[in-house]
Amino acid sequence: MSDVSRDVAYGEESIILKTMVGLLYPFIMLFGFSVILNGHYTPGGGFQGGAVLASLFVARFVVYPVEDTDSERLHAVQRLFLALIVLAPAALLFTGVVARYEALRSTYLTLMDILIGVQVGLGLGVAVLRFAFFHGVGQTWHL
Amino acid sequence: MIETGTLLLMGLFAVLVIHSNLLRLSIIYLAIFSLLSSFLYLIYAAPELAIAEAVIGSGLVTLLYLAALKRNRVYTVAVVSDEHRDHLTDHYLNHVERSKALTEIRDFFVRREYEVQTVFVSETLEEALQDPAYDLVVAEDEEGFATYTDDESYVMLELELMFQMHGTDSALRFIRYSPEAVL
CATH class of the missing domain: 1.20.58 (Methane Monooxygenase Hydroxylase; Chain G, domain 1)
Structure with missing residues (x-):
């Protein structure tokens, strides 16, 4: 008889896993931010960089599967960035500010990439964490 | 290439x-x-x-x-009965299905979000205990329901602990066995 609790798929105290994830963690973070910030020159952009940032949550969960992240608060921040994604074009693009000043264009693109990156990173990360720490139907959280 | x-x-x-x-x-x-x-x-x-x-x-x-x-693991609860082995009557099925013991066991699995299925088997108790397909063997005797659990299974240990801590309405008894010892 094999048990669910006996052969867990992740979260085992593996020193190899811990060391490797610990080594890679800052590089994943750097890679994510570089993909976001260089998105308008090089391959990548807000969504791709955000997905890389979301994998930070996964890496942390793989090594340390303890629910101590306040996903409600993370989700609130994510919604704030979602609102900013809507507001930023409304304030800068549609009013013609970006069209009038050439120098603003790359700044505007970088700003949008950062907003989208943080939003996607938090969104995907929170989604994965909520799924992994799902406690039951009765305990669904409020949107 | x-x-x-x-x-x-x-x-x-x-x-x-x-x-x-x-x-x-x-x-x-x-x-x-x-x-x-x-x-x-x-x-x-x-x-x-x-x-x-x-x-x-x-x-x-x-x-x-x-x-x-x-989360996806189906636990099989086997119900063994000596007198109803060859002729399962509706009355007996209803009696076991609605018994408090089985309801409590099912509640435990549902709370833990495991899938659970109940099967009525035509094997004797010894045969059922040796069958690796059954996670829990339930047999009815004079004192109520006796539950046979594998002594290496953590989930079954939790089930037993839960009944010890919270008490049980049904006269559910737990008997631990190791599959090797039965053989």
Whole structure:
């Protein structure tokens, strides 16, 4: 008889896993931010960089599967960035500010990439964490 | 050349995903498939897609599948009866199905989000205890329901502990056994 609790798929105290994830963690973070910030020159952009940032949550969960992240608060921040994604074009693009000043264009693109990156990173990360720490139907959280 | 090789490997892993016997192995094959497709995107000069595919396909989705797999396990509760072995009557089925003991066991599994199924088996108690397909064997005797649990199973230990801590309405008794000892 094999048990669910006996052969867990992740979260085992593996020193190899811990060391490797610990080594890679800052590089994943750097890679994510570089993909976001260089998105308008090089391959990548807000969504791709955000997905890389979301994998930070996964890496942390793989090594340390303890629910101590306040996903409600993370989700609130994510919604704030979602609102900013809507507001930023409304304030800068549609009013013609970006069209009038050439120098603003790359700044505007970088700003949008950062907003989208943080939003996607938090969104995907929170989604994965909520799924992994799902406690039951009765305990669904409020949107 | 590299493109053809990658495509062939993708095909191979796609077949492996479907035909592997272990679901966990399937998930790993799916992650490799995803990584290969991300490499293919790179060959086709779509590096943005390659980054997204590598992160989401082989990172996030793999974890989601593993978390889902961890919950998916069907526990089989076998009900053994000496006198009703050959002729199961509706009356007996209703009696066992609605008994407090079985309801409590089922509640435990549902709370833990495990799937549970009850089967009425025509085997004797000894045969049922040796059958690895049954996680829990329930037999009725004069004192109520006796539950036979594998002494190496953590989930069954939790079930027993829960009944010890919270008490039970039904006269449910737990008997631990090791499958080797029965043999």
